[in-house]
Amino acid sequence: MINYLRQIRFQFVVFLREKIHWLLLVFGLIFLFTSANFWNNDTFSPAYINSISGGIFLFTSIVYGVFATRFFLLEVSDQSQIQWARSRFRTDFISAKFFAMFFGALVLLLPTLVIMLIRGAAFNNLAGLLQGAAVWFYLFVPTFLFVTVLSIVSGLLLRKPALAMILTLLCLIGLVVRQTNVPDLLMYQTFGRYGLLYGYGPIGETLRLNRSYFSCLSIGLLLFALLIGHFILPANKAKLTWTRAGMWFFLVILFSAGTYFLGSRLNDQKKFIVAGPDLETLHKQDEICEALESYELTVTINNRGTIEKGLALVKLKKDVSIREHLLLLPSLKAKPVTVQESSEGIYRIEYEGDFVLPNYSYSMLIQAPEIMSVGFLPGGYIDHSKLLLLSHGQWHPFSKCDLTGLVLTIPETFTVNYSSADSSDTENGMTRFHWEKSLPEVLIIAGADYEEGDLNGQKALLPKWLDLDTRGHYELIQTRFAGLMERVAVETSRKDSVIILPIVGSSILDKNGSFFLRSSPVTMFLPGATPAKKEIEAALEVIQAWWSQGTVDTSLQKCFFIPQSCLRPSRSTPDDRSVMPLLYYFSLKLASEQNPETVNLESIIQLYQTRSTDRSSAFAVPRLFDEEEENKLLVSLFQLDQCVSDGELWNVLAQLREEKSGVWMNYEDLVSAIEQLTGYSLERLEQQCPSN
Amino acid sequence: MIVTEHLGKFYGKDKQALDDVNLHVPRGVYGLLGPNGAGKSTLIRILSGTLKPTSGIAKVAGYDCVKEIDEVRKRIAVIPQEFRLYPNLNPIEFLEYMLILSGKDIDRSLIMKRLAQVNLEENAKKRMGSFSGGMKQRVAIAQALIHEPQVIFADEPTSGLDPEERVRFRNLFSEIGLEKTVLLSTHITEDITASTNKLSVLNHGKIIFSGSTRELINTAGGKVWSCRIRSGEDWEKFKSRNLIFSFTLDPDNEEVTALYSPKTDALERGSEPLEPTLEYAYMLLVNQHEIGESG
Numbered sequence A: 001m002i003n004y005l006r007q008i009r010f011q012f013v014v015f016l017r018e019k020i021h022w023l024l025l026v027f028g029l030i031f032l033f034t035s036a037n038f039w040n041n042d043t044f045s046p047a048y049i050n051s052i053s054g055g056i057f058l059f060t061s062i063v064y065g066v067f068a069t070r071f072f073l074l075e076v077s078d079q080s081q082i083q084w085a086r087s088r089f090r091t092d093f094i095s096a097k098f099f100a101m102f103f104g105a106l107v108l109l110l111p112t113l114v115i116m117l118i119r120g121a122a123f124n125n126l127a128g129l130l131q132g133a134a135v136w137f138y139l140f141v142p143t144f145l146f147v148t149v150l151s152i153v154s155g156l157l158l159r160k161p162a163l164a165m166i167l168t169l170l171c172l173i174g175l176v177v178r179q180t181n182v183p184d185l186l187m188y189q190t191f192g193r194y195g196l197l198y199g200y201g202p203i204g205e206t207l208r209l210n211r212s213y214f215s216c217l218s219i220g221l222l223l224f225a226l227l228i229g230h231f232i233l234p235a236n237k238a239k240l241t242w243t244r245a246g247m248w249f250f251l252v253i254l255f256s257a258g259t260y261f262l263g264s265r266l267n268d269q270k271k272f273i274v275a276g277p278d279l280e281t282l283h284k285q286d287e288i289c290e291a292l293e294s295y296e297l298t299v300t301i302n303n304r305g306t307i308e309k310g311l312a313l314v315k316l317k318k319d320v321s322i323r324e325h326l327l328l329l330p331s332l333k334a335k336p337v338t339v340q341e342s343s344e345g346i347y348r349i350e351y352e353g354d355f356v357l358p359n360y361s362y363s364m365l366i367q368a369p370e371i372m373s374v375g376f377l378p379g380g381y382i383d384h385s386k387l388l389l390l391s392h393g394q395w396h397p398f399s400k401c402d403l404t405g406l407v408l409t410i411p412e413t414f415t416v417n418y419s420s421a422d423s424s425d426t427e428n429g430m431t432r433f434h435w436e437k438s439l440p441e442v443l444i445i446a447g448a449d450y451e452e453g454d455l456n457g458q459k460a461l462l463p464k465w466l467d468l469d470t471r472g473h474y475e476l477i478q479t480r481f482a483g484l485m486e487r488v489a490v491e492t493s494r495k496d497s498v499i500i501l502p503i504v505g506s507s508i509l510d511k512n513g514s515f516f517l518r519s520s521p522v523t524m525f526l527p528g529a530t531p532a533k534k535e536i537e538a539a540l541e542v543i544q545a546w547w548s549q550g551t552v553d554t555s556l557q558k559c560f561f562i563p564q565s566c567l568r569p570s571r572s573t574p575d576d577r578s579v580m581p582l583l584y585y586f587s588l589k590l591a592s593e594q595n596p597e598t599v600n601l602e603s604i605i606q607l608y609q610t611r612s613t614d615r616s617s618a619f620a621v622p623r624l625f626d627e628e629e630e631n632k633l634l635v636s637l638f639q640l641d642q643c644v645s646d647g648e649l650w651n652v653l654a655q656l657r658e659e660k661s662g663v664w665m666n667y668e669d670l671v672s673a674i675e676q677l678t679g680y681s682l683e684r685l686e687q688q689c690p691s692n
Numbered sequence B: 001m002i003v004t005e006h007l008g009k010f011y012g013k014d015k016q017a018l019d020d021v022n023l024h025v026p027r028g029v030y031g032l033l034g035p036n037g038a039g040k041s042t043l044i045r046i047l048s049g050t051l052k053p054t055s056g057i058a059k060v061a062g063y064d065c066v067k068e069i070d071e072v073r074k075r076i077a078v079i080p081q082e083f084r085l086y087p088n089l090n091p092i093e094f095l096e097y098m099l100i101l102s103g104k105d106i107d108r109s110l111i112m113k114r115l116a117q118v119n120l121e122e123n124a125k126k127r128m129g130s131f132s133g134g135m136k137q138r139v140a141i142a143q144a145l146i147h148e149p150q151v152i153f154a155d156e157p158t159s160g161l162d163p164e165e166r167v168r169f170r171n172l173f174s175e176i177g178l179e180k181t182v183l184l185s186t187h188i189t190e191d192i193t194a195s196t197n198k199l200s201v202l203n204h205g206k207i208i209f210s211g212s213t214r215e216l217i218n219t220a221g222g223k224v225w226s227c228r229i230r231s232g233e234d235w236e237k238f239k240s241r242n243l244i245f246s247f248t249l250d251p252d253n254e255e256v257t258a259l260y261s262p263k264t265d266a267l268e269r270g271s272e273p274l275e276p277t278l279e280y281a282y283m284l285l286v287n288q289h290e291i292g293e294s295g
Helices: A002-017 A019-032 A046-075 A078-082 A087-121 A126-158 A161-177 A193-198 A201-232 A242-273 A278-291 A469-489 A531-548 A554-561 A579-594 A603-611 A628-643 A648-659 A667-678 B041-045 B070-075 B092-102 B110-119 B131-144 B164-175 B190-197 B213-216 B234-239 B278-285 B287-295
Strands: A294-302 A306-316 A340-345 A346-354 A380-383 A387-390 A405-411 A418-419 A423-426 A430-436 A443-446 A449-456 A457-465 A499-501 A515-518 B001-013 B014-024 B028-033 B054-058 B076-079 B151-155 B183-186 B198-203 B206-212 B227-232 B242-250 B255-262
Touching: A002 A019, A002 A046, A002 B070, A002 B092, A019 A046, A019 A087, A046 A161, A078 A087, A078 B076, A087 A126, A087 A201, A087 A531, A087 B070, A087 B092, A126 A161, A126 A201, A126 B190, A161 A380, A201 A242, A242 B014, A278 A294, A380 A579, A380 B076, A405 A443, A405 B190, A405 B278, A418 A531, A423 B242, A430 A443, A443 A499, A443 B234, A457 A469, A469 A499, A469 A531, A469 A648, A531 A579, A554 A579, A579 A628, A579 A648, A628 A648, A628 A667, A648 A667, B001 B041, B014 B041, B014 B206, B028 B164, B028 B190, B041 B054, B041 B151, B041 B183, B054 B213, B092 B131, B110 B131, B131 B151, B131 B164, B164 B183, B164 B190, B183 B190, B190 B278, B198 B213, B198 B278, B206 B213, B206 B278, B213 B278, B227 B234, B227 B287, B234 B242, B234 B255, B242 B278, B255 B278, B278 B287
Parallel strands: A294 A405, A457 A499, A499 A515, B028 B183, B028 B198, B076 B151, B151 B183
Antiparallel strands: A294 A306, A306 A346, A340 A346, A380 A387, A387 A443, A405 A430, A418 A443, A423 A430, A449 A457, B001 B014, B001 B054, B198 B206, B227 B255, B242 B255
């Protein structure tokens, strides 16, 4: 063993002493320093390390593949008889080369990690740094394992350095140019940001499968190389005994089977992941929800994150066809769903299956507008011991409808971070949670990498790896949340806690008073924004969550986050000329009330006021509204604010929220509602309130 | 120490590299003389286990070169005709690696001893990429000695060396031959003359002579002559009738002085007998078919 380790050490030294191999480090540093993310001075979280490493490894691995092939073939020629005539060279050659190349690449690229960690040290706590390092290694290992083995195999098969290097290069370029967002067996670059850091979701699952697939394929190919090496390499001929050949062959078969299994699993999942949302059924849901008298659900989830048993008992008030309109996830419909009518209007629906999140669940992925507008349909995730369930979601058949009762059974081993259940009991290693009547939106969070902490003195459940910058964003938003609650909250039993909500693209203010802040709040995506803009956007994040009344409505969030999605001719939202400026005005107001030194409401409104006459003010406003009415509404609301007493306008906003039926409200309704509440008409403010 | 019996090697179906080679090499330096392409390198590759014979048996130190190759490898070292060292390493590191590959512990004093033996002490820590051809050849000899093998195969070890290096090498091989078996494969007869008195001659894959250098030289007795011929047409005719070993041209007298052996029994007029050397004997031997054909 010592002898073998010495061989590896020697080959490792040879690898590092080759000056051309240091180009790997040079390229690594070039990609690192030319990455826009690297120069972002505001944050350096594990997500950034993930993103930058992905880029570095994609390009350096191609260069490395060529170098590794050349290095592997250094001794595979007649000019290396000196080595081949020695007893230890033949048996250990391939594996010693493998380790030397792999660890050589690791050492050469390690400075990129060190630089990133040094840079991240100012932003991250120790857990964040460790997480960043883990991300780096997680991405590095399967990629470079694969390229190392690919180099060995092409070297062995061709044994001419030039030809083998070309083959390796073509294989790698082939893999790289077919980059795709769609999860794929040979998706070479990893999009690990979501899944890797938070550990769930289609990208998380496919990332794990994809990386496992590459690793298993690499080990299988390495074993294959070790086997054929006995026949191909000099001096190895006729030395393989049947027993050893059998052993190698068995291992090759074993890993090939593993590769096949992982590949099949990924391909199976792919069907569900790339499936689009069933929009026809989605549009039918309102009709079905209206027809429901009661809708009770019993769900059992096992250790593997599979819905072992789902049973919905449905009682209808009026006759509607429900069989064709089950809005379950595609993966939950893979096995037959049984719908039985026990008596008239009473149905029993049974289903089971894996919970595979489709790509349309991701607000961050580029999707078709009609898909982007449907919001977070799955309503949670179930992934091994990780669990998040919202009361509206495709984990039950009528996902848009309100449940009237729920019994959820999960293994006792699940670590429950949060539950809004009315009661729970444990029996036979399973914990049963009961919800009755009016269910809050967030039902349960389990298995998240949380720790209890506080944000500005308020109780909070925070990710363990939280870096200082992200924490800063959370604190900013929490300050706005506390400020908003002071001004508008009427709830008395609220818990006032903040819980970081993974995966969901919207923050939710639960009817219980808990504020579920999405893990990537909008302010994180405004690295170059002025402090004033950040203050305002943080207020907006809170206000829109509050405005949505405990539901997840990503359409509103998207209008704010991606304004273009609302301003297209084929607007999918009912009216974005009233609610958006309304909520934006209150964001300005909240931010300026809480931080008047940074946000001067009057001067901002002045910019909106002069926007039609002064073109330069268009660039000065913190957020640009395209339509003239929207700018006008902002100004009118300010004028109204001047007419009414202190705090009255906040009451108006709270009343509007109570009275409206959904997220959206058209302009005329808004104007008349305000007139009813205040006696002032936004259209006649100049007469009614002449001081303005 | 080295025995081959009816050893044969085909490359593909038609190209025969070795044909019924029978060798018995005792301890000491043993010459394997033959022109380029005679099969010397193939024979050494079979004996060192990097090539499998098509037929026959090859044994080194009593071990079969196919079935017991691991045992053979423990006892041999190879100095190939062409080899590639690691240019970014120094000789010490390289010899350490050779010890590792032979399954031995690293012994720095042994390494230094071997480097001293090949006169590389002062360059022990220099990159081998900066070495001259002779220095690289000395590293190759040092690696062959490092694990104390019983048998060393040296394939054309002096080709490309300057005369001084060549002399040093010959002496080194003679010294090594006192303790070990060295199969010295070469096409340069001086290497053999200076290092051994036992040899075999391999030509077109066949052993055409085995014996002492004296016996080989004796085969040329009475066959080597010197003669002066006028240049021009006479010289052209002379060349076609005789096997020329060497010649010199005297432009002033328009005469050529040639050392030759007649292809037939007819001797050129004015010829004077010469004492045969190993080189003439070897040339006569490998060109025997030519002489026979003409005769």
